Amino acid sequence: MRFLGPRSISSLLKTALDVVYYGLFAMIVAVGIAALCLLSVPTLAAEVMARMKMVAQINGTQQAILMLAFGLSLSGYLLIMRWTRQVFRTLAEGDVFHPDNTLRLRWIGFGLAGVELYSYASRALAEAILRMPVEPVYGMRAVTAWFSVLVVFVLAEVFKEGARLRAEANLTI
Amino acid sequence: MSVTICLSEQLARRRLSLVELSDRTGIAVRHLELLRDQKAVAVRLRTLESLCRALNCTPGELLVIKDEE
Numbered sequence: 001m002r003f004l005g006p007r008s009i010s011s012l013l014k015t016a017l018d019v020v021y022y023g024l025f026a027m028i029v030a031v032g033i034a035a036l037c038l039l040s041v042p043t044l045a046a047e048v049m050a051r052m053k054m055v056a057q058i059n060g061t062q063q064a065i066l067m068l069a070f071g072l073s074l075s076g077y078l079l080i081m082r083w084t085r086q087v088f089r090t091l092a093e094g095d096v097f098h099p100d101n102t103l104r105l106r107w108i109g110f111g112l113a114g115v116e117l118y119s120y121a122s123r124a125l126a127e128a129i130l131r132m133p134v135e136p137v138y139g140m141r142a143v144t145a146w147f148s149v150l151v152v153f154v155l156a157e158v159f160k161e162g163a164r165l166r167a168e169a170n171l172t173i
Numbered sequence: 174m175s176v177t178i179c180l181s182e183q184l185a186r187r188r189l190s191l192v193e194l195s196d197r198t199g200i201a202v203r204h205l206e207l208l209r210d211q212k213a214v215a216v217r218l219r220t221l222e223s224l225c226r227a228l229n230c231t232p233g234e235l236l237v238i239k240d241e242e
Contacts, residue, residue, distance in 0.1 A: 168214055168215065171207065171212060171213050171214040171215070172213065172214065172216070172217065173200065173204045173205075173207060173208055173213045173216055173217065173220050
């Protein structure tokens with residue numbers, strides 16, 4: 001079983017990431033259209049909910065704002081997926097220590113940190129403005145997110161060192 | 174101070190071209206160009222040995238320490 005190069009585990013993962021990337025893209029488009037529909041026809045949500053015999057806690061405009069916020073969060077994940085796909089493309093080609101991978105991994109780290117901070121901010125705003133009960137983030141959930149950010153930054157440095165050693169090996173005669 | 178490899182001088186002294194040196198040592202011309210242009214960051218002992226044998230010189234004649242300006 002090979003982990004790097006063509007027809008390997010990384011190649012399989014790259015295909016899986018492609019599927020997730022285009023799925024996320026489709027979801028963002030769908031959420032955007034739904035939010036626009038709710039903004040242009042504010043009673044739409046209430047009508048749909050009434051037909052489904054459900055009661056909405058918030059009005060149509062608030063639902064549209066929540067959808068747009070959700071779409072923005074998905075866009076963050078889309079960017080992270082884009083950089084991850086680029087990294088995995090080089091892994092699937094067998095070019096592990098590609099010089100661009102360091103920067104891509106750093107961007108993934110910043111992206112993960114940004115998505116996490118955005119989730120805190122949106123939770124706080126939803127609680128303060130929309131009076132929505134939001135489950136607080138604590139314990140392992142909060143620690144895992146920030147540890148994964150740090151792990152990605154450490155990996156970026158590992159790739160930087162790998163790229164440096166590769167460049168040095170190319171200039172060793 | 175920096176270590177430089179005097180390949181051009183040694184080649185000129187023996188009226189040899191890079192291609193001829195490549196044939197004698199088995200080192201690719203592209204790599205010899207890197208050595209000649211001072212682009213290489215490291216030289217393997219094996220490479221140094223084959224260069225010295227091909228040029229009939231000692232490592233001291235091939236490598237010199239120059240003061241950086």
